[in-house]
Amino acid sequence: MxxxxxxxxxxxxxxxxxxxVEKNIRLHEKVIEEIMKAQAVLPFKFGTVFESEANVxxxxxxxxxxxxxxxxxxxxxxxxxLKIYCNSGYFKDALCxxxxxxxxxxxxxLSAGKGKAxxxxxxxxEIIKDIINEKIxxxxxxxxxxxxxxxxxxxxxNVLPKEVxxxxxxxxxxAAFLINNKRIKELENGLAYLRTKYTDxxxxxxxxxxxxxxxxxxxx
Amino acid sequence: xxxxxxxxxxxxxxxxxxxxxxxxxxxSYLGPSxxxxxxxxxxxxxRKKERVTLLEILDRALEKGVVISGDIVISxxxxxxxxxxxxxxxxxxxxxxxxxxxxxxxATEEPT
Numbered sequence: 001m002x003x004x005x006x007x008x009x010x011x012x013x014x015x016x017x018x019x020x021v022e023k024n025i026r027l028h029e030k031v032i033e034e035i036m037k038a039q040a041v042l043p044f045k046f047g048t049v050f051e052s053e054a055n056v057x058x059x060x061x062x063x064x065x066x067x068x069x070x071x072x073x074x075x076x077x078x079x080x081x082l083k084i085y086c087n088s089g090y091f092k093d094a095l096c097x098x099x100x101x102x103x104x105x106x107x108x109x110l111s112a113g114k115g116k117a118x119x120x121x122x123x124x125x126e127i128i129k130d131i132i133n134e135k136i137x138x139x140x141x142x143x144x145x146x147x148x149x150x151x152x153x154x155x156x157x158n159v160l161p162k163e164v165x166x167x168x169x170x171x172x173x174x175a176a177f178l179i180n181n182k183r184i185k186e187l188e189n190g191l192a193y194l195r196t197k198y199t200d201x202x203x204x205x206x207x208x209x210x211x212x213x214x215x216x217x218x219x220x
Numbered sequence: 221x222x223x224x225x226x227x228x229x230x231x232x233x234x235x236x237x238x239x240x241x242x243x244x245x246x247x248s249y250l251g252p253s254x255x256x257x258x259x260x261x262x263x264x265x266x267r268k269k270e271r272v273t274l275l276e277i278l279d280r281a282l283e284k285g286v287v288i289s290g291d292i293v294i295s296x297x298x299x300x301x302x303x304x305x306x307x308x309x310x311x312x313x314x315x316x317x318x319x320x321x322x323x324x325x326x327a328t329e330e331p332t
Contacts, residue, residue, distance in 0.1 A: 021282075022274060029277050045285035059288065081276065157279075164275065208276060214284035 006049040015047070032212045040075040042067060043212040070217065077152060079216060080177050080187060080209030084140055085169035090202035091132045101127050139203060140173045143194050150186040151177035155215040169204060176215035 004010055014020045025046050032043050050056045060067065096102050105124040109117050148154050159171040179187055191207055198205075 021278075025277055025281050026274070028281055043281070043285045045283075045287050046281040048286075048288055160275075160279070166271070211276075211280060214280035217284065217286045 006047075011047060011049075029212075036210075036212055040071045040077075041212050042070055042074070042217055043214050044217075074178075074213050074216065076181055077178050077213065078181050078184070078210035079213040080179055080184075080207060081211060082143075082147060082173065082175045082177065082191075083171055083206040084143060084173040085165075085167060085204040085206065086136055086172045087169045087202045087204065088132055088136070091135060092128060094202070095131050095135065096128065099131055101131070135201075136172050139198055139201065143198065143203070143205075144173060144175055146194060147175075147177060147187060147190050150183060150190055151179045153178040153216055157215070172203075176211075178213060178216045181210070 005014060014024075028046050032041055035041050050059070102124065105120060105127060109120045109124065112120055144154075144156070155176045157174045157176065159174045162168070162170065165171060177187065187207075191205060194203075195205055
């Protein structure tokens with residue numbers, strides 16, 4: 001890899017090429033993880049390129065205190081990611097049979113004329129959508145709060161759309177936790193509990209780690 | 221448990237070596253205990269799993285991490301990246317926001 005690869009123009013071109021990105025970002029990640037085996041790491045965003053070694057030294061000197069403090073805070077901790085997905089079709093079936101608002105609407109629909117029934121059905125669909133959103137909010141909030149207590153720090157990120165995840169279910173939570181590496185068991189237990197509680201309700205949990213603390217570097 | 225939802229992503233995913241062991245081993249997926257793990261996935265599954273891992277890396281290294289700006293770096297920290305089916309495109313902020321959606325309501329945003 002030559003320095004030219006990282007000129008502003010070339011880098012922009014490269015970033016539009018998925019295979020270039022994949023190859024180099026995996027390398028970026030691999031290097032960081034190797035170092036992580038030995039000590040705390042402050043991972044930089046991919047594509048950060050210094051013009052010279054002298055510049056790197058300059059940065060280290062200028063930001064010496066901040067970097068040291070950040071590393072001290074990250075020492076002995078790991079980032080774990082939690083993504084929760086929801087099979088909302090599953091919700092729909094389970095909820096429709098039970099919710100009073102839906103039962104009411106269905107009664108109205110049965111007794112209404114054709115035209116009115118059409119609008120009532122639309123209304124019913126809206127209500128179903130609201131109920132599903134309420135429930136999902138309630139459940140994911142519970143999940144997040146339970147795991148939050150096992151962590152030193154947490155971050156909620158935007159959910160990723162299906163086009164990106166290539167899953168059939170919707171992502172309903174995308175969170176990162178910074179956890180003391182001696183307390184991973186608590187996360188594990190918390191997650192096991194949540195799985196027992198929510199799998200039947202349609203939630204799917206995807207928890208991965210340990211990751212370099214990308215989500216917890218913002219203080220630098 | 222009646223009719224459990226299939227949690228396919230909880231099953232045997234290849235462990236990425238990271239060296240440091242956690243109670244569960246290397247880069248683990250906190251799923252069922254090790255003895256439940258099925259056989260190593262087929263070629264097709266493996267490609268899919270690799271894509272899932274790549275997504276996790278992209279979601280971190282492209283979007284997060286320390287950002288240095290100013291004249292000591294030639295970085296593209298300000299470039300907005302959007303991904304559509306894992307194809308990385310340069311796009312406007314609005315498109316990125318539209319595709320990424322919003323966090324759920326009532327969540328505690330991370331504390332300072």
